[in-house]
Amino acid sequence: RIPIYGDRATATSETKPLTWRLAHHDAVLDLATYESLRGFEALKIALNQSPDDTLNTIKEAVVKGRGGAGFPAGIKWSLMAPPDGGPRYLVCNADEMEPGTFKDRLLMERLPLQLIEGMLISAYAIGATAGYIFIRGEYILAAERLTAAIEELKANNLVGDNILGSDFSFDLHVHTGAGRYICGEETALINCLEGRRANPRTKPPFPQVAGAWGRPTVVNNVETLHNVSAIILHGSKWYQDLPKAKGVVETPGTKLFGCSGLVNDPGLWELPFGYTAREIIEDFAGGMQEGRTLKAWLPGGASTDFLTAEHLDTVVDFDTIQKAGSRMGTGLLMVVDEEQDMVPLVRNLEIFFQRESCGWCTPCRDGLPWGVKILTAINDGEGQIGDVEKLEGLTRDLWIGKTFCAHAPGAMEPLMSAIKYFRPEFDQKIAQAVGEDVIEAAANQ
Numbered sequence: 001r002i003p004i005y006g007d008r009a010t011a012t013s014e015t016k017p018l019t020w021r022l023a024h025h026d027a028v029l030d031l032a033t034y035e036s037l038r039g040f041e042a043l044k045i046a047l048n049q050s051p052d053d054t055l056n057t058i059k060e061a062v063v064k065g066r067g068g069a070g071f072p073a074g075i076k077w078s079l080m081a082p083p084d085g086g087p088r089y090l091v092c093n094a095d096e097m098e099p100g101t102f103k104d105r106l107l108m109e110r111l112p113l114q115l116i117e118g119m120l121i122s123a124y125a126i127g128a129t130a131g132y133i134f135i136r137g138e139y140i141l142a143a144e145r146l147t148a149a150i151e152e153l154k155a156n157n158l159v160g161d162n163i164l165g166s167d168f169s170f171d172l173h174v175h176t177g178a179g180r181y182i183c184g185e186e187t188a189l190i191n192c193l194e195g196r197r198a199n200p201r202t203k204p205p206f207p208q209v210a211g212a213w214g215r216p217t218v219v220n221n222v223e224t225l226h227n228v229s230a231i232i233l234h235g236s237k238w239y240q241d242l243p244k245a246k247g248v249v250e251t252p253g254t255k256l257f258g259c260s261g262l263v264n265d266p267g268l269w270e271l272p273f274g275y276t277a278r279e280i281i282e283d284f285a286g287g288m289q290e291g292r293t294l295k296a297w298l299p300g301g302a303s304t305d306f307l308t309a310e311h312l313d314t315v316v317d318f319d320t321i322q323k324a325g326s327r328m329g330t331g332l333l334m335v336v337d338e339e340q341d342m343v344p345l346v347r348n349l350e351i352f353f354q355r356e357s358c359g360w361c362t363p364c365r366d367g368l369p370w371g372v373k374i375l376t377a378i379n380d381g382e383g384q385i386g387d388v389e390k391l392e393g394l395t396r397d398l399w400i401g402k403t404f405c406a407h408a409p410g411a412m413e414p415l416m417s418a419i420k421y422f423r424p425e426f427d428q429k430i431a432q433a434v435g436e437d438v439i440e441a442a443a444n445q
């Protein structure tokens, strides 16, 4: 299905900084077309000012990281270790494997040059000498288009030595992943890039101090880097002042929001912050399909907490979703309808997380399969009294600070929230397995 961009025909670089070039083109793949749409104007502006001025513009704009965590890109950049004459790297995290998330794919397949221009400007700002686009292996078309774009830019002095006659040189490579979700975690990604097993590393040191091959490295998500050229073109104040939809919002800029599940019009839309989940589902995704009622929704990926119909008037923004008890994550809503049974649904998600554990730390390696085992028993009519309490115990034991990285805590978010909001569905299956009389006897003990 082709995603929709809202006011597609009238979009400009000032109104839709991420996707405006798609107003009249399904994709912008060649240099000539890109240049006819203000392509590389921002790079020229950046190269005519100091790296620090460029960095400060992005810092003042406050671009919250779009990979899921929301850490401001400008602050991340300013934490780079000072130059010492050795290599420094910029890595684009294009390992988009979060279930239900398909925003970076669109940006790379249709606007590869905009990502590369963003990377060139970012690399100039942080003094990076080489860059890597670490892309999910299944994104074959995106990888081909990025590779072709880099080749065309090399032939036109826009990638390589002394770009546009300046002192700035930057090599750029596309590196395809081999299908591990954990590579979305930046230090696992760096290990993989180095040819090692993709286990996360201890932080600190953060990659800005000791990243790829031990050198200062910045890792930014595709959508984050896609914002950079428009901010350099129009300034940080313009970015800060971009119109907001109604509602209290803390985040400047626009975002690719999306929706999947049994809605009438699943897709992606570049929107200002401030829309509620209800507005995204009803006004942009066309509402639930006929005969379907919304039961729950995940705000942005499988590693976020379920919310329910009661939370639909929450603005989809980092802080507001957190106050509602979840995380915005990638901002692509996954809608669950009343006919879906939560036990097999959560079991399915937990199978994914157990399979994708790198196996490095014991709680994650052993805890996630244990959770799947209990969920499978409950789902297969072999549940026992106390199983839900065991699952709850697991959500405490696999929480932040008790595991090596955010993978297991992320896996616990949908499990914990499914139990919180839909516990009767778990209890009912257990009661069917052991018999109502056993449940009653246990309750009377």
Ligand code: L3W
Residues within 6 Å of the ligand: 065, 066, 067, 068, 069, 070, 071, 076, 079, 093, 094, 095, 096, 097, 098, 104, 183, 184, 185, 186, 206, 207, 208, 219, 220, 221, 222, 303, 329, 406, 407, 410
């Ligand atoms: C310097 C500090 N840097 C934080 C940086 C940090 C990282 C970013 C976020 O992932 C969720 C996870 C998944 N000095 C810093 C600092 N940083 N404090 O800010 O850091 P953090 O720790 O808040 O999050 P995290 O553990 O990196 C949290 C999702 O992010 N995730 C990401 C996947 C992204 C992709 C993608 O972009 N394609 O796959 C992976 O785990 O949801 O729960 O850069 O270095 N004091």
